[in-house]
Amino acid sequence: MEDVTLGQIAARFGLVLRGDPAARVKGVAEIESAQAGSIAFLADPRHRRYLASTGATAVVLDAKTAADCPVNALIADNPRASYARIAAWLHPEPALVPGVHPSAVVGAGARIAASAEIAATAVIGAGAVIGERVLVGPGSVVGAGARIGADTRLAARVTLYRQVQLGARCLLHAGVVIGADGFGIAQDRDGWVKVPQLGGVLIGDDVEIGANTTIDRGAIGDTVIEDGVKLDNQIQIGHNVRIGAHTAIAGCAGISGSTTIGKRCMIGGQVGIAGHLEIADDVVVLGQSMVSRSIPKAGVYAAAVPASEAGAWRRVVGRLRQLDELFNRVRRLERPGDHKDAKTP
């Protein structure tokens, strides 16, 4: 992208500019290391100390902080969100190379929009439907009958199993697997019988899915990821899960089969949620917690203990084992006249 003026940025993104509308920037930078020609943002109060000495040509910040800004200020209600939009404009994704690379393999009856890019060594299954301006990155495998909405990008080495459906403007990172069989097994005399996984996966619009995340197909009905959901890396989502719109889940979380998560939830890293639960809208679960019951009410939930020095922690663990006994000892102490011989009941 060519450089742009602050006046153009203010107009395009609806910001108030305090400074020189003709000043030019050509990229974003961190406030503490920014140089002339760059635009930074200030949202985290811990970074305020960098403001006085910033080398940025302009800073995106809120009205309260703007008075202290020694350079051009772009005043935003939500500096982080405005910064994100400006950055995407200044640093656009590489342009697609429309067409099917000669090393890609396309199955019978697949329909591929002329504006889509099917990159090197990608494999498109029979009857798949690939929308306008879609990127199927190198080494990706799109199963038979899968459908990909307009402007969705599969970065590289993504796998969509048969019949999986993706909405528009999604971004799937490398190693993502959508539509593998859910973990359905029935116990029998001699071991396990596989329960065929016959449902699908429906993914809405504007969904981002991080590297090596896996989303299983439904057993009979579908697994559903609603619009605007954001998933970090290495998340596992079981069969027939439904995730409500605009919920964000951090890395390494695992959601077991048939659980429904509401809208606008925030699930921390390494959280585990058991199967067949209902999690309400606007629930926040802090990192590494285990959720084993439904959560019917918005709020913040937690279960993990922060690490401490190992010797001290070992004593706590030892005490945990004696906790039941301690309750009994205290109950004996509470009995009038009784506590003196608590040790020889």
Add this chain to the structure above:
Amino acid sequence: MEDVTLGQIAARFGLVLRGDPAARVKGVAEIESAQAGSIAFLADPRHRRYLASTGATAVVLDAKTAADCPVNALIADNPRASYARIAAWLHPEPALVPGVHPSAVVGAGARIAASAEIAATAVIGAGAVIGERVLVGPGSVVGAGARIGADTRLAARVTLYRQVQLGARCLLHAGVVIGADGFGIAQDRDGWVKVPQLGGVLIGDDVEIGANTTIDRGAIGDTVIEDGVKLDNQIQIGHNVRIGAHTAIAGCAGISGSTTIGKRCMIGGQVGIAGHLEIADDVVVLGQSMVSRSIPKAGVYAAAVPASEAGAWRRVVGRLRQLDELFNRVRRLERPGDHKDAKTP
């Protein structure tokens, strides 16, 4: 598959039919949303409420529940297992396309059964042996000298390192990696020295391995997965682990090196098992637990705390830090005549 009669199903799967043997079904459905022409099952007592109004043509259920069934009943000792077998029969996997796709690459001396399918862009290493009716899905990499037993399927983008051996009728999902180096490093003055990982991986018959699961090769001896083991997605299995027959492990669990797990165990999601342990047969470990000692006896084991409201949980964590001190305070209270000045010892 064409539609079939209930009489055919009863005969083929050894079930008692209460109803019309000429009634026809052509697929499975969930009991609550089933329509005419479909067969549902009832195993979970929570679903019994759907029975009276089911639209299914037939329901697979146990003898006790059959009396309440308003439609054709197929009576089974184990409705879920019988359902699984019926579903697999009604909804067979797509047929293989025997042969090597022109875009696949086959190394010198590899032996591939004529009935096997080597899909687009798959890579077969030198000297690999691929059995009858095997599927090597698109983008999969089979290392030199690896062996795959009859009827085993690698869904897509599976990696087998050199010399890995898979039994018959296994199913490996996309992104699985079998035979990468175990995490063997030796501490030295200036950092770490890699310990070469020279063993193999032996996988038995009827093993299912979920998407993006990894199983490392042995350091000297082999990593062994016995017959009928079922592994969910994103599981990590270290070098020289042995997993006993018919053990099932849920998603995101991690088994450290040189640990042996018995037969018919059930390991919950996100469980971590330390290295060099022995876990007996028929052990159940509940989700997110850490196992740091051997478990010599069958039973159910747990270690995780279910999430609760974050403020309440924070108080619990604070109290944990004071637990040792509380034990001391109670001990002082228990000393006859002593407790009144407990606070000023």
Add this chain to the structure above:
Amino acid sequence: MEDVTLGQIAARFGLVLRGDPAARVKGVAEIESAQAGSIAFLADPRHRRYLASTGATAVVLDAKTAADCPVNALIADNPRASYARIAAWLHPEPALVPGVHPSAVVGAGARIAASAEIAATAVIGAGAVIGERVLVGPGSVVGAGARIGADTRLAARVTLYRQVQLGARCLLHAGVVIGADGFGIAQDRDGWVKVPQLGGVLIGDDVEIGANTTIDRGAIGDTVIEDGVKLDNQIQIGHNVRIGAHTAIAGCAGISGSTTIGKRCMIGGQVGIAGHLEIADDVVVLGQSMVSRSIPKAGVYAAAVPASEAGAWRRVVGRLRQLDELFNRVRRLERPGDHKDAKTP
């Protein structure tokens, strides 16, 4: 490798040989199952019981243990490290096949050393730079402008996004993804706005990265993995993390964005470290712990509770919920003259 004499080994690796310098070995073996012609090592005291009856031609061990060795002894300060070096010499990696496989795809302007191997179906992006004796294994994708140092190997199906830089002598296992977007999202009225991830990933020399591990690119600055870091399988490393030289991290750990980990740390399996923290040099975190505050001091830290029988554990969890109340009851008991009516305050 041809077989070698113990004299050659002693000379090459600086060990003291007690025994026959002309005795020949051709491979390594475990001390308990070793046969003639093999060399074993003894570092773990638990394995000392195998020494008297070992079938190995020679054993690498320390001076203290050497007196009990019934066969040729190679005396080392650090038997495990010396063993690792001997094993690597006796069992070298398969030789590269220099050149670009006809099924590989190379973008415009990529520079590939003549001694490098670009394996079947690999894809090299425009302008990438591939050093001497590099292996880009089958199905790997190297992004535009990425750089790979000499002697580094990408085993198979590795993805490097654009501009990622790898040092020399690294080993990346199958399914590794380096340089996917970090999890950067800004909350807005109607959901989330993606924060473009514009930084890179810099990986030093002698770094090993296990199967299906993911390392995200920086938001603006870079994610940095210093020299000699060893990462096990299925680890997730967020954007702008820095990991100090020679730190080792076990499987399934997750490091959140912008956290700095010091040098020579050892992080256990399934550990979760929150974002924006500083972990000092020489910190050890035991398996499955959650780290939610900075650790400014070397030492051993822990937070997980080992699994116990589920019924007993359920009682502990119940008691945890009552812990706050128990502290209050003990405080009442401690009040002089007050404790007798503790139950009716």
